[in-house]
Amino acid sequence: xxxxxxxxxxxxxxxxxxxxxxxxxxxxxxxxxxxxxxxxxxxxxxxxxxxxxxxxxxxxxxxxxxxxxxxxxxxxxxxxxxxxxxxxxxxxxxxxxxxxxxxxxxxxxxxxxxxxxxxxxxxxxxxxxxxxxxxxxxxxxxxxxxxxxxxxxxxxxxxxxxxxxxxxxxxxxxxxxxxxxxxxxxxxxxxxxxxxxxxxxxxxxxxxxxxxxxxxxxxxxxxxxxxxxxxxxxxxxxxxxxxxxxxxxxxxxxxxxxxxxxxxxxxxxxxxxxxxxxxxxxxxxxxxxxxxxxxxxxxxxxxxxxxxxxxxxxxxxxxxxxxxxxxxxxxxxxxxxxxxxxxxxxxxxxxxxxxxxxxxxxxxxxxxxx
Ligand code: G3I
Numbered sequence: 001x002x003x004x005x006x007x008x009x010x011x012x013x014x015x016x017x018x019x020x021x022x023x024x025x026x027x028x029x030x031x032x033x034x035x036x037x038x039x040x041x042x043x044x045x046x047x048x049x050x051x052x053x054x055x056x057x058x059x060x061x062x063x064x065x066x067x068x069x070x071x072x073x074x075x076x077x078x079x080x081x082x083x084x085x086x087x088x089x090x091x092x093x094x095x096x097x098x099x100x101x102x103x104x105x106x107x108x109x110x111x112x113x114x115x116x117x118x119x120x121x122x123x124x125x126x127x128x129x130x131x132x133x134x135x136x137x138x139x140x141x142x143x144x145x146x147x148x149x150x151x152x153x154x155x156x157x158x159x160x161x162x163x164x165x166x167x168x169x170x171x172x173x174x175x176x177x178x179x180x181x182x183x184x185x186x187x188x189x190x191x192x193x194x195x196x197x198x199x200x201x202x203x204x205x206x207x208x209x210x211x212x213x214x215x216x217x218x219x220x221x222x223x224x225x226x227x228x229x230x231x232x233x234x235x236x237x238x239x240x241x242x243x244x245x246x247x248x249x250x251x252x253x254x255x256x257x258x259x260x261x262x263x264x265x266x267x268x269x270x271x272x273x274x275x276x277x278x279x280x281x282x283x284x285x286x287x288x289x290x291x292x293x294x295x296x297x298x299x300x301x302x303x304x305x306x307x308x309x310x311x312x313x314x315x316x317x318x319x320x321x322x323x324x325x326x327x328x329x330x331x332x333x334x335x336x337x338x339x340x341x342x343x344x345x346x347x348x349x350x351x352x353x354x355x356x357x358x359x360x361x362x363x364x365x366x367x368x369x370x
Pocket of ligand 1: 062
């Protein structure tokens with residue numbers, strides 16, 4: 001797709017005193033993004049203003065997932081997803097599409113049908129083919145990057161197949177490893193200009209080993225050898241201050257993917273820590289107030305140091321709107337804005353990182369096709 005020109009990219013007025021994240025990131029050809037709850041656009045003014053002013057790329061947090069777009073078989077609902085795409089067009093932003101094949105947030109008609117045997121594996125493959133083709137076609141020319149496949153590799157606590165895929169993944173189980181390359185081919189056919197990514201977490205050594213990185217690296221290298229149209233790797237970047245983070249390994253792993261001829265992107269960054277309660281989300285350790293911005297900064301700097309890193313996306317706008325408290329009991333404080341939508345220390349830390357790197361690297365996310 002064609003990416004808007006430099007001025008729109010940096011947000012409207014092209015004012016060099018603009019210190020928004022999007023404007024500062026533009027100075028190194030990088031896009032700075034957020035996941036968006038599309039239903040709040042236009043209804044929540046403070047939220048809408050932050051999304052418009054601070055970010056140059058947006059991802060639908062839920063609105064493009066299969067259960068959202070096809071809640072009843074054959075009946076599409078593009079309402080929220082279309083609204084996000086339109087919002088992005090109006091604000092000089094581009095869109096990351098998320099996600100076409102994932103084991104989670106599948107429509108219940110699909111999982112029920114597979115579960116009770118009324119949908120055979122051959123039919124499941126046809127249904128997936130139709131889903132991928134229809135969704136990519138619906139948004140053709142409007143999506144910059146697609147997270148084509150999401151989270152199919154085994155974590156250390158899961159059972160890997162010989163090729164590193166999670167043996168118990170819904171799609172791997174029913175359709176085998178070969179489905180990965182096929183879905184990339186289907187997506188490419190429907191929108192040849194979209195940047196097609198594999199998206200996952202713990203794939204740059206965050207869990208303390210490089211086992212999952214190596215599996216993804218080997219698998220993707222092989223896909224490229226077979227001519228499968230995969231363009232990039234999305235490293236989600238969900239961190240937790242209690243585990244520490246090896247920033248050197250992270251950067252080296254990003255670079256290794258890039259050296260395969262791939263683009264890379266940080267797609268779902270957040271850094272969680274223990275908090276007093278989910279309403280206020282004040283860190284319980286005073287050191288966490290330093291660790292949280294530090295680890296977020298390490299995530300950004302790794303991307304800045306890899307010239308093939310094209311975008312850096314936070315997984316949500318503010319702590320009151322994050323998936324973290326609902327999933328990790330007692331944790332929160334993961335994002336750039338607090339529960340009152342005020343910028344946190346991490347916000348100014350990232351501003352400084354972007355200012356320091358202005359003009360030093362060219363990430364190529366400004367202008368041109370994929
Ligand atoms: O839409 C329903 C609503 O009708 C209902 O009233 C409400 C009651 O719980 O649930 C709503 O659905 C929730 C949905 O988000 C939309 O808000 C689901 O319960 C909830 O589970 C779902 O969570 C999402 C999660 O993916 C599902 O796995 C999070 O918002 C979203 O941030 C999260 O994002 C994932 C990425 O897609 C992939 N990588 C990991 C990341 C974090 O889990």
